[in-house]
Amino acid sequence: MSIITKKLIVVLLLLFALILGISTYINVNHSNTTAPKYTLGGDFNIPTADGLFKLADYTNKVVVLYFGYASCPDVCPTALALVGNILKTLPTATREQIQPLFISVDPTRDTLDKLKTYGHYFYPTMLSGTADRQQLDILVKKYGAYYKINQQTESAMGYTVDHTSRIYLIDKEGLLSDTIAHADIQNNLAKKVLQLTE
Protein backbone atom coordinates (compact mmCIF):
# COMPACT_ATOMS: atom_id res chain seq x y z
CA MET A 1 0.00 0.00 0.00
CA SER A 2 1.47 3.32 -1.01
CA ILE A 3 1.80 6.22 1.39
CA ILE A 4 -0.78 8.14 -0.62
CA THR A 5 -3.33 5.31 -0.27
CA LYS A 6 -2.66 5.10 3.50
CA LYS A 7 -3.14 8.87 3.85
CA LEU A 8 -6.35 8.63 1.82
CA ILE A 9 -7.68 5.91 4.16
CA VAL A 10 -6.86 8.07 7.21
CA VAL A 11 -8.59 11.07 5.65
CA LEU A 12 -11.65 8.96 4.77
CA LEU A 13 -11.78 7.55 8.33
CA LEU A 14 -11.57 11.06 9.79
CA LEU A 15 -14.26 12.24 7.42
CA PHE A 16 -16.48 9.31 8.41
CA ALA A 17 -15.94 10.12 12.11
CA LEU A 18 -16.80 13.75 11.46
CA ILE A 19 -20.02 12.84 9.64
CA LEU A 20 -20.96 10.42 12.44
CA GLY A 21 -20.27 13.13 15.00
CA ILE A 22 -22.36 15.72 13.18
CA SER A 23 -25.28 13.35 12.67
CA THR A 24 -25.23 12.35 16.36
CA TYR A 25 -25.14 16.04 17.34
CA ILE A 26 -28.10 16.76 15.04
CA ASN A 27 -30.03 13.78 16.43
CA VAL A 28 -29.47 14.86 20.03
CA ASN A 29 -30.50 18.42 19.23
CA HIS A 30 -33.45 17.22 17.24
CA SER A 31 -34.79 15.18 20.15
CA ASN A 32 -34.31 18.19 22.41
CA THR A 33 -36.40 20.41 20.21
CA THR A 34 -39.22 17.91 19.92
CA ALA A 35 -39.37 17.17 23.66
CA PRO A 36 -41.71 20.07 24.59
CA LYS A 37 -44.35 18.55 22.31
CA TYR A 38 -44.93 15.94 25.00
CA THR A 39 -44.79 18.34 27.95
CA LEU A 40 -48.08 19.46 29.50
CA GLY A 41 -48.83 23.11 30.05
CA GLY A 42 -47.45 26.17 28.36
CA ASP A 43 -48.29 29.72 27.46
CA PHE A 44 -51.88 30.88 26.87
CA ASN A 45 -54.15 33.89 26.84
CA ILE A 46 -57.76 33.88 27.98
CA PRO A 47 -60.39 36.66 27.89
CA THR A 48 -61.69 37.85 31.28
CA ALA A 49 -64.11 40.67 32.19
CA ASP A 50 -61.04 42.79 33.01
CA GLY A 51 -59.31 42.19 29.69
CA LEU A 52 -57.11 39.52 28.23
CA PHE A 53 -55.28 37.40 30.79
CA LYS A 54 -51.80 36.67 29.43
CA LEU A 55 -49.87 34.00 31.26
CA ALA A 56 -46.63 35.56 30.01
CA ASP A 57 -47.43 38.68 32.07
CA TYR A 58 -47.48 36.64 35.29
CA THR A 59 -43.78 35.87 35.57
CA ASN A 60 -43.76 37.09 39.18
CA LYS A 61 -46.72 34.95 40.24
CA VAL A 62 -47.64 31.36 40.76
CA VAL A 63 -50.86 30.72 38.84
CA VAL A 64 -53.35 28.33 40.44
CA LEU A 65 -55.51 27.17 37.53
CA TYR A 66 -58.82 25.29 37.59
CA PHE A 67 -61.15 24.28 34.73
CA GLY A 68 -64.87 23.94 35.46
CA TYR A 69 -68.25 25.63 34.88
CA ALA A 70 -70.24 28.03 37.02
CA SER A 71 -73.54 26.13 37.05
CA CYS A 72 -71.76 23.05 38.40
CA PRO A 73 -73.54 22.68 41.77
CA ASP A 74 -71.07 20.70 43.81
CA VAL A 75 -67.64 19.76 42.49
CA CYS A 76 -66.49 23.14 41.11
CA PRO A 77 -67.68 25.23 44.09
CA THR A 78 -66.09 22.69 46.44
CA ALA A 79 -62.74 22.89 44.65
CA LEU A 80 -62.83 26.68 44.25
CA ALA A 81 -63.91 27.26 47.86
CA LEU A 82 -61.06 25.05 49.03
CA VAL A 83 -58.63 27.08 46.92
CA GLY A 84 -59.98 30.35 48.31
CA ASN A 85 -60.18 29.15 51.91
CA ILE A 86 -56.66 27.69 51.85
CA LEU A 87 -55.08 30.73 50.19
CA LYS A 88 -56.69 32.94 52.85
CA THR A 89 -54.74 31.08 55.52
CA LEU A 90 -51.35 31.87 53.90
CA PRO A 91 -49.20 34.86 54.89
CA THR A 92 -49.92 38.07 52.95
CA ALA A 93 -46.45 38.04 51.37
CA THR A 94 -47.18 34.57 49.95
CA ARG A 95 -50.71 35.45 48.87
CA GLU A 96 -49.35 38.38 46.87
CA GLN A 97 -47.33 35.91 44.78
CA ILE A 98 -50.38 33.82 43.89
CA GLN A 99 -52.90 34.34 41.12
CA PRO A 100 -55.88 31.97 41.15
CA LEU A 101 -57.50 31.56 37.74
CA PHE A 102 -60.81 29.86 36.94
CA ILE A 103 -61.46 28.93 33.33
CA SER A 104 -65.02 28.02 32.41
CA VAL A 105 -65.51 25.36 29.75
CA ASP A 106 -69.16 26.44 29.43
CA PRO A 107 -69.03 29.71 27.44
CA THR A 108 -72.68 29.30 26.42
CA ARG A 109 -73.95 29.91 29.97
CA ASP A 110 -70.99 31.67 31.55
CA THR A 111 -70.55 35.24 30.38
CA LEU A 112 -67.37 37.08 31.41
CA ASP A 113 -69.30 39.41 33.75
CA LYS A 114 -71.05 36.49 35.48
CA LEU A 115 -67.71 34.71 35.82
CA LYS A 116 -66.07 37.72 37.43
CA THR A 117 -68.70 37.83 40.19
CA TYR A 118 -68.54 34.06 40.54
CA GLY A 119 -64.74 34.01 40.98
CA HIS A 120 -64.72 36.88 43.47
CA TYR A 121 -67.20 34.98 45.62
CA PHE A 122 -64.49 32.37 46.27
CA TYR A 123 -61.44 34.61 46.50
CA PRO A 124 -61.19 38.39 46.16
CA THR A 125 -58.47 38.38 43.49
CA MET A 126 -59.55 35.28 41.60
CA LEU A 127 -59.65 35.93 37.85
CA SER A 128 -62.16 34.05 35.73
CA GLY A 129 -62.26 33.68 32.01
CA THR A 130 -63.60 31.72 29.11
CA ALA A 131 -63.22 31.63 25.35
CA ASP A 132 -64.79 30.12 22.27
CA ARG A 133 -64.84 26.35 21.97
CA GLN A 134 -61.92 26.17 19.57
CA GLN A 135 -59.66 28.16 21.88
CA LEU A 136 -60.85 26.25 24.95
CA ASP A 137 -60.25 22.91 23.28
CA ILE A 138 -56.65 23.83 22.46
CA LEU A 139 -56.03 25.04 26.02
CA VAL A 140 -57.69 22.08 27.70
CA LYS A 141 -55.66 19.68 25.56
CA LYS A 142 -52.48 21.58 26.27
CA TYR A 143 -52.96 21.07 30.00
CA GLY A 144 -54.11 17.49 29.75
CA ALA A 145 -57.55 18.40 31.09
CA TYR A 146 -60.82 17.09 29.65
CA TYR A 147 -64.42 18.19 29.31
CA LYS A 148 -67.47 17.01 27.46
CA ILE A 149 -70.89 18.56 27.06
CA ASN A 150 -73.38 15.97 28.21
CA GLN A 151 -76.95 16.50 26.94
CA GLN A 152 -79.51 15.85 29.70
CA THR A 153 -82.85 15.64 27.94
CA GLU A 154 -84.56 14.32 31.09
CA SER A 155 -83.23 17.13 33.29
CA ALA A 156 -84.09 20.82 33.60
CA MET A 157 -80.33 21.38 33.42
CA GLY A 158 -80.52 20.84 29.65
CA TYR A 159 -76.91 19.80 29.66
CA THR A 160 -74.17 19.23 32.16
CA VAL A 161 -70.44 19.26 31.60
CA ASP A 162 -68.34 16.22 32.43
CA HIS A 163 -64.92 17.50 33.39
CA THR A 164 -61.69 16.81 35.18
CA SER A 165 -61.50 18.44 38.60
CA ARG A 166 -57.84 19.19 39.13
CA ILE A 167 -55.65 22.10 40.18
CA TYR A 168 -52.77 23.12 37.90
CA LEU A 169 -49.86 24.91 39.53
CA ILE A 170 -47.94 27.09 37.08
CA ASP A 171 -44.63 28.39 38.38
CA LYS A 172 -43.20 31.90 37.99
CA GLU A 173 -41.57 30.91 34.71
CA GLY A 174 -44.92 29.96 33.23
CA LEU A 175 -44.19 26.25 33.35
CA LEU A 176 -46.66 23.70 34.62
CA SER A 177 -45.02 22.60 37.85
CA ASP A 178 -47.57 20.26 39.38
CA THR A 179 -51.19 19.16 39.42
CA ILE A 180 -53.41 18.33 42.39
CA ALA A 181 -56.30 15.87 42.10
CA HIS A 182 -59.65 17.03 43.48
CA ALA A 183 -59.44 14.76 46.53
CA ASP A 184 -55.97 16.04 47.45
CA ILE A 185 -56.62 19.79 47.32
CA GLN A 186 -57.31 20.04 51.04
CA ASN A 187 -54.08 18.32 52.04
CA ASN A 188 -51.65 19.38 49.34
CA LEU A 189 -52.47 22.83 48.01
CA ALA A 190 -50.86 24.97 50.73
CA LYS A 191 -47.75 22.79 50.85
CA LYS A 192 -47.23 22.82 47.09
CA VAL A 193 -47.93 26.52 46.68
CA LEU A 194 -45.42 27.32 49.42
CA GLN A 195 -42.76 25.36 47.52
CA LEU A 196 -43.23 27.61 44.49
CA THR A 197 -43.34 30.94 46.31
CA GLU A 198 -40.58 32.68 48.25
Add this chain to the structure above:
Amino acid sequence: MKATNLITASLIYGSLSFSQTVLADLSIKEGYLREVPPGQVISAAFMQLTNNSDNTVTLIGGSSPEVKAIEVHNHTMLDGVMKMTKLAGLEIEAGKTVSLKPGGLHIMFIGLTKNLQKGNNFSFRLNFQNGESQAVSLPIKSLIK
Protein backbone atom coordinates in the same frame (compact mmCIF):
# COMPACT_ATOMS: atom_id res chain seq x y z
CA MET B 1 -119.22 11.00 47.62
CA LYS B 2 -118.08 9.04 50.62
CA ALA B 3 -114.95 7.97 48.78
CA THR B 4 -114.18 11.57 47.83
CA ASN B 5 -114.61 12.64 51.44
CA LEU B 6 -112.35 9.86 52.53
CA ILE B 7 -109.67 10.93 50.02
CA THR B 8 -110.01 14.57 51.07
CA ALA B 9 -109.81 13.61 54.71
CA SER B 10 -106.74 11.51 54.16
CA LEU B 11 -105.12 14.27 52.14
CA ILE B 12 -105.77 16.76 54.92
CA TYR B 13 -104.58 14.30 57.50
CA GLY B 14 -101.53 13.56 55.38
CA SER B 15 -100.54 17.17 54.97
CA LEU B 16 -101.08 17.86 58.66
CA SER B 17 -98.87 14.99 59.66
CA PHE B 18 -95.95 16.30 57.55
CA SER B 19 -93.77 18.07 60.03
CA GLN B 20 -90.71 20.12 59.11
CA THR B 21 -88.14 17.40 58.59
CA VAL B 22 -89.86 14.32 59.95
CA LEU B 23 -92.66 12.39 58.33
CA ALA B 24 -94.14 9.23 59.76
CA ASP B 25 -91.88 7.22 57.50
CA LEU B 26 -88.85 9.30 56.56
CA SER B 27 -86.45 11.22 58.69
CA ILE B 28 -83.81 13.68 57.58
CA LYS B 29 -80.55 14.31 59.37
CA GLU B 30 -77.67 16.69 58.71
CA GLY B 31 -79.54 18.31 55.86
CA TYR B 32 -78.43 21.59 54.31
CA LEU B 33 -78.43 23.55 51.06
CA ARG B 34 -75.45 25.25 49.50
CA GLU B 35 -75.30 29.01 49.47
CA VAL B 36 -75.26 30.21 45.86
CA PRO B 37 -72.64 32.61 44.46
CA PRO B 38 -74.24 35.89 43.32
CA GLY B 39 -75.85 35.59 39.91
CA GLN B 40 -76.06 31.81 39.94
CA VAL B 41 -79.38 29.95 39.95
CA ILE B 42 -78.22 26.42 40.71
CA SER B 43 -77.72 24.83 44.11
CA ALA B 44 -77.53 21.44 45.75
CA ALA B 45 -78.82 19.95 49.00
CA PHE B 46 -77.23 17.16 51.01
CA MET B 47 -78.72 15.04 53.78
CA GLN B 48 -79.05 11.64 55.40
CA LEU B 49 -82.43 10.17 54.42
CA THR B 50 -83.73 7.33 56.56
CA ASN B 51 -86.71 5.26 55.55
CA ASN B 52 -88.48 4.26 58.75
CA SER B 53 -91.35 2.51 56.96
CA ASP B 54 -91.77 -1.16 56.07
CA ASN B 55 -91.70 -0.47 52.35
CA THR B 56 -89.15 0.75 49.84
CA VAL B 57 -89.76 4.37 48.89
CA THR B 58 -88.46 6.08 45.78
CA LEU B 59 -87.48 9.73 45.87
CA ILE B 60 -88.13 11.26 42.45
CA GLY B 61 -87.35 14.92 43.15
CA GLY B 62 -89.05 17.86 44.74
CA SER B 63 -90.92 21.09 44.24
CA SER B 64 -90.97 24.70 45.37
CA PRO B 65 -92.51 27.86 43.95
CA GLU B 66 -89.03 29.39 44.09
CA VAL B 67 -87.29 26.81 41.89
CA LYS B 68 -87.91 25.75 38.32
CA ALA B 69 -87.00 22.13 39.05
CA ILE B 70 -85.78 20.01 41.94
CA GLU B 71 -84.16 16.74 40.84
CA VAL B 72 -82.13 13.88 42.26
CA HIS B 73 -78.64 13.77 40.74
CA ASN B 74 -75.58 11.66 41.18
CA HIS B 75 -71.91 12.28 40.61
CA THR B 76 -69.48 9.67 39.49
CA MET B 77 -65.76 10.07 39.22
CA LEU B 78 -64.19 7.97 36.50
CA ASP B 79 -60.52 8.36 35.57
CA GLY B 80 -60.49 11.77 37.23
CA VAL B 81 -63.49 12.96 35.21
CA MET B 82 -66.52 14.11 37.19
CA LYS B 83 -69.79 13.20 35.54
CA MET B 84 -73.21 14.27 36.79
CA THR B 85 -76.45 12.56 35.82
CA LYS B 86 -80.10 12.84 36.78
CA LEU B 87 -81.65 9.84 38.48
CA ALA B 88 -85.21 8.89 37.56
CA GLY B 89 -85.63 7.79 41.17
CA LEU B 90 -83.60 7.09 44.27
CA GLU B 91 -84.77 3.93 46.00
CA ILE B 92 -84.49 3.77 49.76
CA GLU B 93 -85.21 0.35 51.20
CA ALA B 94 -87.18 -0.13 54.40
CA GLY B 95 -85.09 0.71 57.43
CA LYS B 96 -82.16 1.92 55.33
CA THR B 97 -80.37 5.28 55.32
CA VAL B 98 -79.10 6.86 52.13
CA SER B 99 -76.40 9.45 52.35
CA LEU B 100 -76.57 12.41 49.99
CA LYS B 101 -73.21 14.11 50.26
CA PRO B 102 -70.75 16.27 48.29
CA GLY B 103 -69.16 14.36 45.42
CA GLY B 104 -72.03 11.86 45.24
CA LEU B 105 -75.81 11.86 45.46
CA HIS B 106 -77.49 15.24 45.89
CA ILE B 107 -80.73 17.08 45.34
CA MET B 108 -80.33 19.62 42.53
CA PHE B 109 -82.10 22.96 42.59
CA ILE B 110 -82.26 24.26 39.03
CA GLY B 111 -83.46 27.76 38.23
CA LEU B 112 -83.70 29.40 41.64
CA THR B 113 -85.65 32.65 41.62
CA LYS B 114 -84.39 33.50 45.10
CA ASN B 115 -80.77 34.04 46.11
CA LEU B 116 -79.79 31.51 48.75
CA GLN B 117 -77.78 33.08 51.54
CA LYS B 118 -76.31 31.42 54.57
CA GLY B 119 -78.08 31.84 57.87
CA ASN B 120 -81.49 31.41 56.24
CA ASN B 121 -83.61 28.33 55.74
CA PHE B 122 -85.11 27.15 52.49
CA SER B 123 -88.42 25.29 52.36
CA PHE B 124 -89.40 22.84 49.67
CA ARG B 125 -91.12 19.49 49.24
CA LEU B 126 -89.54 16.13 48.52
CA ASN B 127 -91.67 14.09 46.13
CA PHE B 128 -91.92 10.32 46.10
CA GLN B 129 -93.00 7.90 43.39
CA ASN B 130 -96.04 6.72 45.36
CA GLY B 131 -97.48 10.23 45.15
CA GLU B 132 -96.52 11.22 48.68
CA SER B 133 -94.52 14.29 49.42
CA GLN B 134 -92.80 15.67 52.46
CA ALA B 135 -92.26 19.29 53.47
CA VAL B 136 -88.66 20.08 54.31
CA SER B 137 -86.94 23.16 55.59
CA LEU B 138 -83.15 23.08 55.52
CA PRO B 139 -80.53 25.59 56.63
CA ILE B 140 -78.39 27.28 53.97
CA LYS B 141 -74.67 26.85 54.48
CA SER B 142 -71.71 28.48 52.80
CA LEU B 143 -68.51 26.81 51.65
CA ILE B 144 -66.63 30.05 52.14
CA LYS B 145 -64.58 30.51 55.27
